[in-house]
Each structure stands twice: as C-alpha cells, then as structure tokens.
Amino acid sequence: MISAGIDIGTSTTKVIISKFSLMNTAGGAHMPRIEIIDKEIIYRSPIHRTPLLSPTTIDMDKVEEIVKNEYEKAGVSSRDIKTGAVIITGETATKTNAEEMIHHLSNHAGEFLVATAGPDLESMIAAKGSGAYDYSKKTEKTIANIDIGGGTTNVAVYRFGKLCGTCTLHIGGRLVEFEEHQIQNVSLPVKKLLQTIGIDLQKGQQYEESNLKKLTDFMASVIARMLQKRLTETDKILLLGHEPNWTESVEAIMFSGGVGDCIYQLDNQQLLHNQYHDIGVLLATSLKENSDLMNWDWIVPTETVRATVLGAGTQTTEISGATIQVETENLPIKNLPVYQICLEHDFEKGLQKIARAMEEAIEIFDPQREGQNFALCLTDVPYLRFCEVQQLASVLLDAIKIKPHQNQPLVIVLESDHAKALGQTLNVQSKEQSVICIDQIQVEHGDYLDIGQELQTGVVPVVIKTLTFHG
Incomplete structure (x- = not known):
C-alpha cells in the first residue's frame, strides 16, 4: 500500500512517499488481525x-503544482496513493483559503489522502x-517533543508510547x-507580547540583532516554563x-521542525544568524543557551525539519479488524464526526x-437537519450473546429513525470484535439500511473519521484526525 504525506507549513511545503507492508499477525486458529508490519520511505x-x-x-495552484511535480519525481501517480494525509500546519492554518486548499488537495492527490489540521494533531x-x-x-521515559516551525511550537508529551498531553x-x-x-513583518501574537515586555520592534525599523535576541531569549524561557x-x-x-494538560513530569526533551534543525546545525557552526531573514537561528541559539532547558536530557531526533511530513505519511493510518461489515459503494467516506x-x-x-x-449527536453535528452524517462509537461493550446482538441492532435501527436523511449509511465503530456479527444482523433486520460497521479502532468525542476502500485482505484503512483551522 502506497502512502503520501504532504505538509503545508508556515514556511515550507514538503512531500514524502512511503510503502506499507500488511500481514495477518494472528495465528491460524485465531481471528485474523491485519497489521502494518513494515514502513519503507521511498521518496x-x-x-x-x-x-x-x-x-x-x-497559492493553491502553486501548491498543487509542487505536489504533482514531486509525484512525478517519485515515479507515482495520484491513483497509486491509497492512504496518507495532507496536513496544514502553523500559521498556514489561519489563511483565508486554508480549508478549501486542504480539502481540494486531499481530493485530487490520492484515493484516500485525508485532510488534517489542528495544533494538537500536529x-x-x-x-x-x-x-x-x-x-x-523503548526507554519508558516521559519525553516532550518540541516541534518548532515557522509559526508555531507544537509540544506532545509521551510516556510508554501513550500520549500524556499537548500544548x-x-x-x-x-x-x-x-x-x-x-x-x-511582525506577527500579531508577537506584537501583543512586545507591548507587554517592553521591546520596541516594528515593521520598517532597522534590524538590531540584540533587540531580536531579547525576544528569542524570552521565547525560550516561555518554552521552559x-x-x-x-x-x-x-x-x-x-x-x-x-x-499544558499532562500530569507527568517531563524527563527528556527532543526538538524537531525547522528551528529544531537549526539547533543541531549550530553544533556544526553551519549557520549565520540572519541567513534565513527571520528569527529562526536566533531562537535556536536562545534555546541552546537557556539554563532552565539544561535541566532535561536532550535527545537527538531521527528527523527534524521533516518530522511532521514523515508522521503524516507513515503514522496517521490505522487498519481495521478483519471482522467487519462494509458496503464498498459507500467507501471511501470522509470527515465523519x-x-x-x-x-x-x-x-x-x-x-x-x-x-x-442519537438525539444529542444530531443536535451537535446536524442542528439544522441538513443531513450531516456521523459515526457512533460503542465502547465498553460487554460480552454479547447472539440474542443480545439482535437486540442491540434493533435498538440502533429504531434510534436512527429520527435522522433527517434515512438513506445515509449507519456507521458504527467498535473496539471489540463484534462488527461483522452486528453489521450482518443490522442488514438482516433492515435490508434497505446501508451499514458500515468496523472494529479494532479506538476513537472518542471530537475526533473525525475517514474510512477507505476495502483492501484485498478484507480490512479498511482508517484515519482518525481533527479538523481545526485556528484563527
């Protein structure tokens, strides 16, 4: 399966192409469990x-041209792309046509290339x-990844491979x-900050490195706090x-993004402070010099400037369970809350x-009764006998009668291996009702779900995401 990652950031746009290998990792006597066992970056x-x-x-046309040219260099076409994500990051997510841009690109650059945005997801x-x-x-340590690009610093804290929180x-x-x-140019948030901390910095003013260094020193201290x-x-x-919404104490830190790349290049004395005509290198210097940040272990990343595009191309796709019930004519389906x-x-x-x-879901996602579909995620499902599966199907079919558009697929997501039994029972009880029922996927309120076409292995690729175009 070929995957693409496209990152449209504040400063830079990048493309990465990967190849996934899938395999049934369950034993012969067990339920099939199809998993991605290998990810190879091919471009x-x-x-x-x-x-x-x-x-x-x-400039939507220029972005699309960049992507088309990079596909050609990689030797792939949009028809080859079966999964992946296009993510709009940093200050670019504030542009007036950001949402139009990302949905246009996700629809034209691959069969199941999904649109993602939002600082937590970044x-x-x-x-x-x-x-x-x-x-x-690997280490069981609590680590904060600090991804600093052109417009934002995105922090995610992980422990034992579990997300602890973001900021x-x-x-x-x-x-x-x-x-x-x-x-x-001076961005609006920085203008507000300058008024408070007493640094005079305005458009048209002569560039003074000492003045800018005061600002980047303050920024570094904010990251430490x-x-x-x-x-x-x-x-x-x-x-x-x-x-910051984690409860654990951070033990180690890792820097990525364009400024993260500057940090490690500074070790080799390859950079001049004004070579990019912005404060990126000065900010990297301030971070390296900040005494509070020295209290943590600094871990060298495997990727810096391409961390987000690499994650978008290789880490966003999940594979459903093999015990699912889907109707292929209704797939792919995108942007389901x-x-x-x-x-x-x-x-x-x-x-x-x-x-x-069901009433609450319609009030939240379709208050004008315009037909916005949504997925129901059933969690903490007890062990079900067949008669209880029948009962659950009947209750679900009764509940959806209040939906304004009865011809929409009923989309059910389960963590446990009940999807095929429940989906087939729903089909038997209501032959007219279109059903998409998948399992072995964990989602929650506020997530958006994209479900791709059924693969030869009888599973579907799934992407769980947010869609936040911050202003």
Missing part, C-alpha cells in the same frame, strides 16, 4: 517555500515523525522577518488553545442510552 521531496498569493492567502504527528514516540516506548505556542522562526537590515506547567499571564499571550456511547459493560443500561445519544 523525500526537497523542501519548498510555501507559496502565497498574499499574507492571508495560499503535535502528535510530529512526535511520531521525530522519533520521540518510539523513544518513549501549542505562537513561537516560531518566521514570526519576525527582515530584509536588507529592515524589519518586514511551559514544560514545567508554570506559564505566567504574560506567557499566555503566546498560548494557542489550551494550557464521532459520537461516543459508553455501554459501561452493562448491556441493559447501555441500550437505554442509545436513543438519547
């Missing part, structure tokens, strides 16, 4: 400057691409840009979304929740 694109028509608008994908996720599994800051290399010793969960009110000017119903291992109590849950 890495050069790093392109993200093309813009204006400070607020992405953090998680970068941590998987940089090697922090694998490090946490995103308006800290990045291109938040202040200059040309010919003159400042050309964020890791300790001690952000001050002034620090929170740079906060994008929620505060998820409503979770916890049965609490109590069958009778769980059944009583379903009708009310």
